[in-house]
Amino acid sequence: MNPELLRTIYFALETVYPPIMKMDKTNLTELYGSVNQRYHYSTFALIQNGAVFSEQDISVCHILRDRIQFKEENLQADIQIYKEKVLDILKMTQAKYAIPVFFLQVVTLRGIWDCDKETNASEFIHQRFLKITPEELQVLDRPFAGIGLRFNSPKGEDTFDFRIEPWFRDLKYLFIELRSEFPLPINSLEVAEKRINQTYDYLFTKISTFIAQPEKPTM
Numbered sequence: 001m002n003p004e005l006l007r008t009i010y011f012a013l014e015t016v017y018p019p020i021m022k023m024d025k026t027n028l029t030e031l032y033g034s035v036n037q038r039y040h041y042s043t044f045a046l047i048q049n050g051a052v053f054s055e056q057d058i059s060v061c062h063i064l065r066d067r068i069q070f071k072e073e074n075l076q077a078d079i080q081i082y083k084e085k086v087l088d089i090l091k092m093t094q095a096k097y098a099i100p101v102f103f104l105q106v107v108t109l110r111g112i113w114d115c116d117k118e119t120n121a122s123e124f125i126h127q128r129f130l131k132i133t134p135e136e137l138q139v140l141d142r143p144f145a146g147i148g149l150r151f152n153s154p155k156g157e158d159t160f161d162f163r164i165e166p167w168f169r170d171l172k173y174l175f176i177e178l179r180s181e182f183p184l185p186i187n188s189l190e191v192a193e194k195r196i197n198q199t200y201d202y203l204f205t206k207i208s209t210f211i212a213q214p215e216k217p218t219m
Contacts, residue, residue: 001113001115001116001124001174001211001212002114002116003204003208003209003212005113005114005116006111006112006113006176006203006204006208007075007111007112007113008075008079008109008110008111008200008203009073009074009075009110009111009112010071010072010073010074010075010108010109010110011070011071011072011075011079011082011083011086011108011109011110012069012070012071012072012106012107012108013069013070013086013105013106013107013108013196014067014068014069014070014104014105014106015067015068015090015102015103015104015105015106015192016066016067016102016103016104016105017066017067017068017099017100017101017102017103018066018099018100018101018103019065019066020065020066020097020099022097023050023063023065023097025046027096027097028046028050028051028063029044030096031051031063031092031093031096032044032051032053034092034096035053035061035089035092036053038088039059039085039088039089040055041053041054041055041059041061042054042055042056043055047062049064049065049066050062050063050064050065051063057073058072058073058074059071059072059073061089063093068089068090068093070086070089072085072086079109079200083193083196083197086196087189087192087193087196090189090192091189094189100187101185101186101187102185102186102187102192103183103185104181104182104183105181105182105186105192105195106179106180106181106182107179107180107182107195107196107199108177108178108179108180109177109178109199109200109203110175110176110177110178111175111176111177111203112167112173112174112175112176113173113174113175113176113208113211114172114173115172115173115174120166120171120172121146121165121166121167121171121172121173121174121175122144122145122146122147122166122171124174125146125147125148125149125164125165125166125174126147128211129149129164130147132147145166145168145171146165146166146168146171147165148163148164148165148166149163149164149165150162150163150164151163151164157182157183157184158180158181158182158183159180159181160178160179160180160181160199160202161178161179161180161181162176162177162178162179162203162207163175163176163177164176164207164211174211176203176207176211178199178202178203178207180195180198180199180202182195
């Protein structure tokens with residue numbers, strides 16, 4: 001597996017803050033105007049507990065009374081660009097509503113990895129990680145397009161949860177999703193940025209190395 005062929009296709013961030021009592025149509029519209037001067041969101045919609053800024057379904061931002069949620073799909077540029085965008089909108093929202101602290105922060109990255117003609121992703125996972133025989137699978141009495149793995153890794157207060165499975169849209173790709181959860185409250189967006197970087201680095205160093213390392217011969 002060539003590590004240079006791993007790329008991100010999805011980035012999401014959710015962070016929770018104390019409930020905003022004075023969130024209304026007027027100040028949400030003002031915030032949308034400020035955000036839209038820098039980042040293009042063609043749609044603005046008021047919902048029961050906040051608003052949604054969106055560009056089709058590819059780029060979506062939920063501004064809610066107790067949390068903010070970002071989703072960027074089909075990434076076409078370096079993750080740094082999307083990270084700066086998210087942090088900038090967080091900064092504008094924090095200033096608009098005088099948010100004193102951010103509680104839980106969750107970062108999600110999804111990537112695909114071209115198997116580089118070695119094999120398809122289903123075969124790679126089975127050969128690299130699993131020792132299940134075709135006869136054992138027959139007990140389940142169904143065909144399988146692929147089998148995946150899930151890892152849950154708490155360390156201190158933080159938890160990293162990641163999946164490795166075939167990308168079922170195209171089995172030449174391996175699909176990886178990493179979800180990092182940081183429960184300790186923060187009031188600095190610099191810490192939020194470090195957490196995003198920590199998640200990205202874990203995907204592209206630790207997880208990629210784990211997957212790409214040569215299989216040890218069995219004795």
